Amino acid sequence: MKTCRHAQRTMNFYAGPSTLPLSVLEELAETIVDYHGSGLSLIETSHRSPMYDRVHNRAIDLVRELLGVPRSYHVLFLGGGATLQFSMVPMNLIPPGGGCDFVLSGTWAEKAMEDAEKIGNVRVVFDGRADGYVTLPRDVRTSEGSCYLHITSNETINGVQWKRFPATADVPVVADMSSDIMSRRFDAEAFGVIYAGAQKNLGAAGVTVVIIRDDLVESKRPGLTAYLRYATHAEKSSLYNTPPVFSVYTLCLVLEWVRSQGGVEEIERMNKKKSAAVYDAIDAGCGFYSSPVDRDVRSTMNVVFRLPTEEMERRFVAEAEAAGMIGLKGHRSVGGCRASLYNALPEEWADALADFMGDFLRRNG
Numbered sequence: 001m002k003t004c005r006h007a008q009r010t011m012n013f014y015a016g017p018s019t020l021p022l023s024v025l026e027e028l029a030e031t032i033v034d035y036h037g038s039g040l041s042l043i044e045t046s047h048r049s050p051m052y053d054r055v056h057n058r059a060i061d062l063v064r065e066l067l068g069v070p071r072s073y074h075v076l077f078l079g080g081g082a083t084l085q086f087s088m089v090p091m092n093l094i095p096p097g098g099g100c101d102f103v104l105s106g107t108w109a110e111k112a113m114e115d116a117e118k119i120g121n122v123r124v125v126f127d128g129r130a131d132g133y134v135t136l137p138r139d140v141r142t143s144e145g146s147c148y149l150h151i152t153s154n155e156t157i158n159g160v161q162w163k164r165f166p167a168t169a170d171v172p173v174v175a176d177m178s179s180d181i182m183s184r185r186f187d188a189e190a191f192g193v194i195y196a197g198a199q200k201n202l203g204a205a206g207v208t209v210v211i212i213r214d215d216l217v218e219s220k221r222p223g224l225t226a227y228l229r230y231a232t233h234a235e236k237s238s239l240y241n242t243p244p245v246f247s248v249y250t251l252c253l254v255l256e257w258v259r260s261q262g263g264v265e266e267i268e269r270m271n272k273k274k275s276a277a278v279y280d281a282i283d284a285g286c287g288f289y290s291s292p293v294d295r296d297v298r299s300t301m302n303v304v305f306r307l308p309t310e311e312m313e314r315r316f317v318a319e320a321e322a323a324g325m326i327g328l329k330g331h332r333s334v335g336g337c338r339a340s341l342y343n344a345l346p347e348e349w350a351d352a353l354a355d356f357m358g359d360f361l362r363r364n365g
């Protein structure tokens, strides 16, 4: 096999797994056989070796540094995707007979809630279903005795994103940040638990980042098996069992990349520019393109839009693909189109899409 230089990149707008920084992919390719002259690959060395330990701890430190996570929180690397957190959160935080509050903001919140309902009493404090998930509540009133309030910071399928997180007096907020973690600054201390699968903004599928406040680590439910308890992982610094080594390494490289870009603040600035380019193209279409989402909660990560007919949407997606832009079809459950503009997506790709949208409108509008 020959090594190849990937100068020609397909413009990847998929919602996840999604585009990664080219420099990260190249570094992975370069180091996968021989990790920095060690004569070993990182994926064939012990997860208890000093070689892996450095990567593991560096990744934890970078999550802390980039997101401003204080010492009173644990940063955990778990398996099972964000989906396992749909059950781990209620299993650990809700004692037998207890319950939690849910903001039903979209498809992912719905999935998280379905699992929580199997474990505790769930009260829905906002229900966006009737409107088709296009808006978010201004305020949330949590219920008496609730163990936590669950929110989804960005609804990947519906394109709805919290801009100001709800403040609750004494009920911890748990947030699924799978599709917008590291995309903007936020106050980590406003949350009890944050979880995110890696394959949108953080790297390759396989590792889930969980950030959990000290006082929530001990399980409220007796009898949980070892892997399902946060305490197990917190005590062993996420080395209770073999961590997803390759995904943690990729995560580490992506976080170094975020740092080299100027950190989350700079990433946020770029993300605003990218999404503004595409939303401007939608708004400039005078109704040809339309966003179903309330203007003040439109996602900077997943731009959801419609064209006048489904036939037109099919042509749009096909012609975009012919022009080198893939992944623009909306999720099968909602239809339409969706452009995912995660951290690693270059500004030029967002501009190229906006140009293509203008061109498509001129030809078909």
Ligand SMILES: *Cc1c(COP(=O)(O)O)cnc(C)c1O
Pocket: 016, 080, 081, 082, 083, 084, 108, 152, 154, 155, 156, 176, 177, 178, 179, 197, 198
């Ligand atoms: C992708 C996604 C998930 C599912 O993540 P897995 O890692 O596949 O389990 C959950 N929540 C949100 C908001 C997502 O975008």
